[in-house]
Amino acid sequence: MLEDGRTFRGRSYGASGTALGEAVFATGMTGYQETITDPSYARQLVVQTAPHIGNTGVNTDDAESRRIWVAGYIVRDAARRPSNWRSERTLDEELSVQGVVGISGVDTRAVTRHLRERGAMKAGIFSGAGADRPDSELLADVLAQESMAGARLAEEVSVEASYVIEPEDHGWQGEPRFTVAALDLGIKSMTPVRFAERGVRVHVLPASATLADVTALNPDGVFMSNGPGDPATADVQVELLRNVLDAGLPFFGICFGNQILGRALGFGTYKLRYGHRGINQPVLDRRTGKVEITSQNHGFAVDAPLDGPVTAPEARFGKVEVSHVSLNDDVVEGLACLDIPAFSVQYHPEAAAGPHDSAYLFDRFVDLMAADKAGTSKSKESI
Ligand SMILES: NC(=O)CC[C@H](N)C(=O)O
Numbered sequence: 205m206l207e208d209g210r211t212f213r214g215r216s217y218g219a220s221g222t223a224l225g226e227a228v229f230a231t232g233m234t235g236y237q238e239t240i241t242d243p244s245y246a247r248q249l250v251v252q253t254a255p256h257i258g259n260t261g262v263n264t265d266d267a268e269s270r271r272i273w274v275a276g277y278i279v280r281d282a283a284r285r286p287s288n289w290r291s292e293r294t295l296d297e298e299l300s301v302q303g304v305v306g307i308s309g310v311d312t313r314a315v316t317r318h319l320r321e322r323g324a325m326k327a328g329i330f331s332g333a334g335a336d337r338p339d340s341e342l343l344a345d346v347l348a349q350e351s352m353a354g355a356r357l358a359e360e361v362s363v364e365a366s367y368v369i370e371p372e373d374h375g376w377q378g379e380p381r382f383t384v385a386a387l388d389l390g391i392k393s394m395t396p397v398r399f400a401e402r403g404v405r406v407h408v409l410p411a412s413a414t415l416a417d418v419t420a421l422n423p424d425g426v427f428m429s430n431g432p433g434d435p436a437t438a439d440v441q442v443e444l445l446r447n448v449l450d451a452g453l454p455f456f457g458i459c460f461g462n463q464i465l466g467r468a469l470g471f472g473t474y475k476l477r478y479g480h481r482g483i484n485q486p487v488l489d490r491r492t493g494k495v496e497i498t499s500q501n502h503g504f505a506v507d508a509p510l511d512g513p514v515t516a517p518e519a520r521f522g523k524v525e526v527s528h529v530s531l532n533d534d535v536v537e538g539l540a541c542l543d544i545p546a547f548s549v550q551y552h553p554e555a556a557a558g559p560h561d562s563a564y565l566f567d568r569f570v571d572l573m574a575a576d577k578a579g580t581s582k583s584k585e586s587i
Pocket residue numbers: 244429430431432433434435458459460461501502503504505
């Protein structure tokens with residue numbers, strides 16, 4: 205049931221019960237396991253536009269975090285049995301074991317068209333005991349939940365204790381080249397792996413980490429991850445990032461990390477009508493003119509002028525330009541600072557799941573740290 209009263213009926217899938225959250229649609233044709241285990245989907249009811257879901261089952265390796273984070277799962281045609289050599293369990297079982305309420309047999313195209321026209325909205329999935337209450341009662345439950353605008357969720361999904369990802373465990377031979385402090389705001393597990401593959405040792409820190417926690421590692425660079433919720437609530441991390449930038453440390457941000465860089469530079473963020481979710485989202489790299497097909501999952505965006513470069517509203521950080529834009533709707537998909545060693549993208553170069561077009565961004569960060577170490581980065585002059 206959607207918050208405007210529109211109702212769809214289907215069959216119980218996964219756990220049975222009640223799930224409340226923001227209804228959003230994801231357009232990836234593959235990668236459902238990576239989708240449901242992406243912490244950025246916390247408190248969302250995800251509609252898959254791909255009609256067949258569960259075909260390749262679930263395995264241990266493809267989980268992007270320690271659990272399923274979607275609050276509920278909405279599919280058209282759930283596979284009755286998976287067929288894949290890597291499959292260990294069915295998706296139905298996995299949803300049940302983890303207590304995630306789903307619904308199948310829904311006209312997901314109609315739901316998607318509705319959300320596209322009216323925007324992402326509060327919704328509920330109801331099955332089992334209590335589902336046969338009058339619609340007015342179900343709708344009251346849907347409406348009573350908190351909205352995604354204003355939701356502070358990064359701390360809820362982040363790790364409690366820090367851990368290290370070592371390059372030698374991911375195919376790198378020899379000593380690590382760099383050390384990065386990565387703030388886990390809902391990090392996907394492939395992100396630190398992409399650094400490690402390039403010889404970067406990654407210390408993953410809780411969302412509450414302080415500047416002292418970061419500098420204690422003597423890092424060559426700082427990273428902020430993707431994560432759920434409204435970036436307008438991330439004041440603590442915005443403050444931390446300003447201190448990091450003031451200290452002249454190279455910075456790279458992904459998704460929530462892009463929104464935090466935007467805010468640290470003094471820009472605002474806003475909620476998109478229905479957001480970008482899927483692994484088939486076209487983005488223009490405005491510096492090279494190349495188009496990347498990207499993996500995305502965001503419902504908010506940075507409000508920065510496309511006709512740049514401009515001086516950041518926080519003028520001490522110098523000039524900044526919108527480096528990447530969405531080719532679907534001109535939404536800001538990347539920021540590049542011209543006077544300090546900092547950049548970020550709104551999409552997911554770790555590509556889990558997704559195409560590998562954007563892998564160069566990890567190389568770009570390595571190059572930025574190398575230039576900083578060699579003293580050839582602009583930051584040294586400007587700070
Ligand atoms: N994947 C992300 O980091 C999403 C960021 C933020 N929660 C948004 O919806 O825009």
